Amino acid sequence: MTSKLFSRALGDVGDRYLEEVLSYTPKKKKIAWVRWGILAACFCVVVTGATAGYRMISPGGDGSIGGDISSVYDPSGENSGDYKLIADENGFRLLFDDPNCYQIGGEMQVIVATLSFETMKEFKDAVTKGLLEDWEKAVIVRLFPKDATGAVKICDFDHLYVPKLPAGGETTDVCWGGETYSFGLAWENGITGTFHYQTKESFDRRYQEEYLDFFQKDTVTVTKTETLADGKTVTYYTTRAGELMNVRYTLTSEGQIITVDKTFRLRMENPELTESSEVPSGIRLYGTSSDGVWYASLYHFSAEPTDEWLISFALEEYTEE
Amino acid sequence: MNDEKIIALFFERSEQAIAELDRKYGAACRSVSFHILGNREDAEECVNDAYLGVWNAIPPAKPHPLLSFVCRIVRNVSLKRYEYNTAVKRNSHYDLAIEELEDCLASSSTVEAELAKQELTALIEAFLDTLSGEDRVIFLRRYWFAEPYNEIAEKVGLSEKNVSVRLVRIRKRLRSYLSEREVFV
Numbered sequence: 001m002t003s004k005l006f007s008r009a010l011g012d013v014g015d016r017y018l019e020e021v022l023s024y025t026p027k028k029k030k031i032a033w034v035r036w037g038i039l040a041a042c043f044c045v046v047v048t049g050a051t052a053g054y055r056m057i058s059p060g061g062d063g064s065i066g067g068d069i070s071s072v073y074d075p076s077g078e079n080s081g082d083y084k085l086i087a088d089e090n091g092f093r094l095l096f097d098d099p100n101c102y103q104i105g106g107e108m109q110v111i112v113a114t115l116s117f118e119t120m121k122e123f124k125d126a127v128t129k130g131l132l133e134d135w136e137k138a139v140i141v142r143l144f145p146k147d148a149t150g151a152v153k154i155c156d157f158d159h160l161y162v163p164k165l166p167a168g169g170e171t172t173d174v175c176w177g178g179e180t181y182s183f184g185l186a187w188e189n190g191i192t193g194t195f196h197y198q199t200k201e202s203f204d205r206r207y208q209e210e211y212l213d214f215f216q217k218d219t220v221t222v223t224k225t226e227t228l229a230d231g232k233t234v235t236y237y238t239t240r241a242g243e244l245m246n247v248r249y250t251l252t253s254e255g256q257i258i259t260v261d262k263t264f265r266l267r268m269e270n271p272e273l274t275e276s277s278e279v280p281s282g283i284r285l286y287g288t289s290s291d292g293v294w295y296a297s298l299y300h301f302s303a304e305p306t307d308e309w310l311i312s313f314a315l316e317e318y319t320e321e
Numbered sequence: 322m323n324d325e326k327i328i329a330l331f332f333e334r335s336e337q338a339i340a341e342l343d344r345k346y347g348a349a350c351r352s353v354s355f356h357i358l359g360n361r362e363d364a365e366e367c368v369n370d371a372y373l374g375v376w377n378a379i380p381p382a383k384p385h386p387l388l389s390f391v392c393r394i395v396r397n398v399s400l401k402r403y404e405y406n407t408a409v410k411r412n413s414h415y416d417l418a419i420e421e422l423e424d425c426l427a428s429s430s431t432v433e434a435e436l437a438k439q440e441l442t443a444l445i446e447a448f449l450d451t452l453s454g455e456d457r458v459i460f461l462r463r464y465w466f467a468e469p470y471n472e473i474a475e476k477v478g479l480s481e482k483n484v485s486v487r488l489v490r491i492r493k494r495l496r497s498y499l500s501e502r503e504v505f506v
Contacts (some may be wrong), residue, residue: 003422009441010464011396017449017461018389024458024477114345116322142476143348173322175344182344184322194340209365240373273334282336299337 025138083137085128085157092179093151094127096141114177115139120162120318123174123181128157144178153179155197159317161292163195166305166312171195185296191305193298197315203293207286211261214246242268245277253311256289260310279304291315324387331379338379339372346388350395356467357399357415367402371395396465415467421492422464448498452491459484460491 083096115136117123126132132140144152155178163171163183169191172184180202185193198206215222215235223243224236232249245264250257261284265275274281283305285296294315298305322341330338350371354364371394384390403415449457455477462473470488474481 005438005441006422006445007400007464009438010445010461011393011400012438012442013446013449013461013465015386015389017446017457018392018465019386020454021458021461021465022388022392024454114348116345143352145348177344177348184341192335192337194337194344196344205362205365209362209369270334297337297340299335299340 082130085154086151087156087158090147092154092156093147094140094144094154095151096137114175117174117176120160120171120174121320123176124157124160124318124320127154127176140178155179155181161197161294161315162318163294163296164312164314164316165195166309185298190300190302191298192300193296195296195313196294198293198295200293203286203288203295206295207259210284211259211286236266241270241273242266247280251307251311254314256287256314258311258313259286260284260307261286262304283310285310285313287313287315289315291317324385327387328379328383331376332383339376342372342375342387342391343368346391349388350391353392353395353466354399356469357396357403359415363402364399367399368395371398374398418464418467421488444499444502448495451494451498456487456491459487463488 082098083094086093086095115132117126126136140152144154146152155176163169163185165171165185166187168187168189169185170187172186175182175184179199180197182194182196185191185195214220215237219239220237221239222235222237226234228234230249232247235246235248237244237246243266245266247262247264248260250259252258262280263282263284264277264279265273265281266277268275279301281299281301283298283301285298287294287296292315296313322345327338327341327345330341347368350368351361351364354367354371355361358364358367371391374394375391378384378390378394382390400415449460452460459473459477459479462468462476463470468476470481470484474484477484479487
């Protein structure tokens with residue numbers, strides 16, 4: 001069992017070693033044949049794209065997306081992208097002409113798994129107009145999920161969505177992780193949260209694990225469950241954190257269904273945590289509509305929000321003003 | 322959201338800290354866990370358990386950088402799950418990575434008794450310091466993160482074959498390094 005001991009001991013090596021791994025950028029090794037290889041690859045992509053009916057979007061042009069385009073970017077243009085956004089029956093993907101190029105990137109001090117933008121416009125422009133910085137491309141190449149061909153799986157840039165929020169709410173940032181993206185949320189009265197636009201697959205997985213299977217977890221012990229006259233299900237349960245209460249029900253409005261999942265802290269082991277059976281410590285909303293699926297996590301309530309407030313959440317297509 | 326703000330949320334005991342941590346580092350954490358477990362569902366659960374671990378650790382901990390702190394917790398939780406899962410079967414990247422090490426760690430049943438884990442960690446660190454930066458990254462990506470050769474090759478800009486050869490050489494050096502220190506004789 002020496003390898004197990006070794007693995008355990010290796011697991012304890014200092015942070016500096018992990019930092020080195022996580023921020024490592026290989027030396028650029030570019031030789032002549034690679035350039036020719038890139039040119040050949042570009043040629044292949046164009047031919048394949050044209051024959052297979054790909055819709056290829058080349059960032060750096062006029063930024064428009066849609067239509068049947070097969071184009072190759074102009075590498076001499078300032079800020080021009082060196083990748084294509086591809087849409088076909090296999091979904092939306094981002095294909096770098098030379099992914100190895102961004103193995104070098106710039107100096108990457110902290111490697112992140114998502115890219116953050118201040119606004120939806122900044123996010124869309126960065127990707128579709130080729131304004132991504134080198135280190136951001138390096139994050140995409142290294143960490144975003146890819147398909148079997150090595151192309152990065154991305155969301156549909158023809159139809160981007162933003163949250164429609166109850167009065168006073170605003171998005172604080174956009175985080176992009178490939179096929180999914182999320183928003184930071186804030187209201188003047190202190191409520192904060194996150195809103196996630198999801199693929200159906202990732203939504204279903206989350207819904208199954210964090211909603212349907214939640215009370216089956218080893219760490220959760222249900223003490224009482226009751227169904228109220230208005231159809232709400234109330235579950236009392238304990239975890240290592242203390243005693244909690246969960247209230248679940250659905251809301252329907254304007255073609256969308258929202259599943260509401262409220263958590264109340266009744267008695268907490270940690271005295272710093274506020275206890276209340278009136279004000280939820282957190283609310284999770286799962287929304288499904290013809291536009292797609294989403295979920296939101298909301299925190300920092302000073303009073304229990306009304307159902308009218310909760311049903312105001314929706315998904316709406318992003319349009320540039 | 323930057324790491325300082327996320328840590329501040331943990332200090333405020335705000336559950337949004339978990340949501341923000343997941344937004345920023347969720348994919349990286351799932352990747353670490355998946356490479357060890359080879360199962361997406363188990364990886365998801367381990368990452369959630371790791372978040373609970375982070376919640377319990379901060380405060381008082383104020384880790385910098387946050388990502389390596391979280392990765393370490395994810396790895397520990399995933400290894401525990403791995404040991405539980407693989408009492409009967411062996412099938413993950415971690416299995417393959419660890420089997421490679423068996424050869425260079427000679428069979429010594431007394432090692433656990435003779436050498437405290439901390440001492441071994443110190444020896445490993447000293448060994449890592451003898452490697453070039455590139456070799457150190459390859460070694461740790463293989464044996465800390467349990468990544469397969471093709472992924473390591475992609476991340477360090479080498480061919481898969483090249484990575485394989487480098488690892489054989491590093492393991493050989495490790496064997497002689499440990500032998501010289503009478504760790505495994």
